[in-house]
Amino acid sequence: MENAFSDRITDVPKSFIREILKVTIDKSIISFAGGLPNREFFPVRGLQKAAHDVFEEAGHEILQYTNSEGYPELRQFIADRYRQKDGLDIPVEDILITTGSQQGLDLLGKIFLNKGDDLIIEEPGYLGAIQAFSLYRPRFSPVPVHEGGMDTTALAGVLRERQPKLLYTVTNFQNPSGISYTNENRHAVADLMQGRTCLIIQDDPYGDLRFTGYRKISFKQLLPDNTVLLGSFSKTVAPALRLGWLVAPRPIMEKIVVAKQAADLHTDYLAQRILHRFLLDNDLDTHIASIIRQYGQQKEAMINAIKTYFPANVQCTNPEGGMFLWVTLPEGASSMQLFEMAIAKKVAFVPGTPFYVDRKDSNTLRLNFSCSDESTIVEGIKRLGDSINQLVDN
């Protein structure tokens, strides 16, 4: 069947991270490679009780087919939270429950992208978005991000030369880099986007996991008609349930619902009801506070260990939240080569390469700090520092 495949799938490479994670199955390896939330914080008892209770209350109903948009009361919870956290007034009809926020990316690609359409992606950018959009064969326009947000000079340059349909952003504690957009940067980006037909996709899986600083303005406030929000319960409750959401203006939502029906009819309704019950009976912010406390300490431990063990000419970001930080080696150093050396010392990370749409190697790497305790972090960074010294000395 080899020659029968569609052009879109033939173009997509096998997941690089998948291959890397295979290496890290070895339990003796200290892995900063994963992108997982820390399982210690999964509310096992709370979800178990919620499951029991929804079966008691509505056993037959929660097992039947339901509407494609998702459980109205769960969508109401999400709307209430936007009001409370961001001062946004979002009607329930503008919210759709997705099978993880990953599905939101696929649906948006599906309803917007013709082959060759221009799409702005952050550089470095979220790998899952690159993969999802790649299937619709856009032309990627990468725009660099750094501490403080998107490079607006580069963005202005792209907007002068191209007519992008979509601008994909992870404005808080970005995956992979950990950077956040300042309010000034958000305003500057919005000013450049004003009056265009380009849609801003603001993907915010980590926004609630803020250790320091204050909550920033949403593009939905700045450009309400041209912004789609993606959100997720994967990092605040649990990822296995695959519960995310998408907020879109009415004309876009109509098309999204058609694509959603064709994709999976609706997202697991039992899971929606269990989660909603859990959210009624437990305070999400109290739960999140305990996650933040530990992730924040682990991030500090990693930053401090990097200061101690990495050569002075290696840079790293200092995220205000989330799960990742980003390391930049001296110009010309290969993070792919470093990966081989680090594995020999039994420490793993993800080389920066797959987070760019157009590179074969890079001097950057992503480190995850959510899944290792502080002493493991110190030991892992020490080993990684040794590997970097070895690489740079060569």
Added chain:
Amino acid sequence: MENAFSDRITDVPKSFIREILKVTIDKSIISFAGGLPNREFFPVRGLQKAAHDVFEEAGHEILQYTNSEGYPELRQFIADRYRQKDGLDIPVEDILITTGSQQGLDLLGKIFLNKGDDLIIEEPGYLGAIQAFSLYRPRFSPVPVHEGGMDTTALAGVLRERQPKLLYTVTNFQNPSGISYTNENRHAVADLMQGRTCLIIQDDPYGDLRFTGYRKISFKQLLPDNTVLLGSFSKTVAPALRLGWLVAPRPIMEKIVVAKQAADLHTDYLAQRILHRFLLDNDLDTHIASIIRQYGQQKEAMINAIKTYFPANVQCTNPEGGMFLWVTLPEGASSMQLFEMAIAKKVAFVPGTPFYVDRKDSNTLRLNFSCSDESTIVEGIKRLGDSINQLVDN
């Protein structure tokens, strides 16, 4: 944003059934329009206990991200069942858990169809498949099906003129028509497909719901390298969990996994674990036997009522299983017009039109018999008979 949408979504009409189902929300209407399994048979207690038990046994594990292919032991259960029921020896690696079998259709469209590629679809055919495939903009070649299976003369004609990439079939108790392919018909179809690069998609959501007759041979036995199987727990356990599966030869599975990752990373793992626990602790065939008994009686009631109340020149199929039967009015009669008249008498069905890829009206209609008790069925068919007499007399 109107002009910014992709060509593929602009081409897809709004769901017709969705609009019809809105009419039937009125509780005083007897509805044969839905496509739902009967909620009385949802194993509420069994799934509640399974949920409790998996949280006890593996609470943290079942809430974490997992692999895209799905829970190996659930896939093993599916493999064992194929061995037991069909004598098929399918390796676990060839099975992927999908977010409902609907997702299987989307993934197959995604990895196979370029715009304009030829695709054979049954006429009438499953609406969800027409919708899912439409997004990839194929050229549909409808081939009629009738009692006994696919029209092989018409199939041979299409194969002479076109180079289809996919042949989509629902071989048992088809949605919408209720027809099944005989063994002879399966062999005849397979003979025509032999030696071609065209892939047969055998979608079998209803196969286990057989009231009479015997299990038929699978295309997977006839053309193993060119057959993809889709299956679902929606009609045998419960649809809300959105748990289906896809069986594909290795080279196809590799591409499917890439598309699956991009679509939703993986299917709800909590749901997979709950279902697997339920299947370990309960005998699925015993459960299915109780469903079959009732659906079979309801189908008989509907067939008998049709004989009593419909004019003699109206035909209907007599399914050996499943949830639907198919009515053909005299030539030239409009099922859309009948729908309006029937709603006035407070009985609903789905006109045949949306099950064809190219018609604005038809003299056919789909009746669901899984969700109404026998006395309701008799009353509803009586009213529908009145409406048909009224229509035909006009």
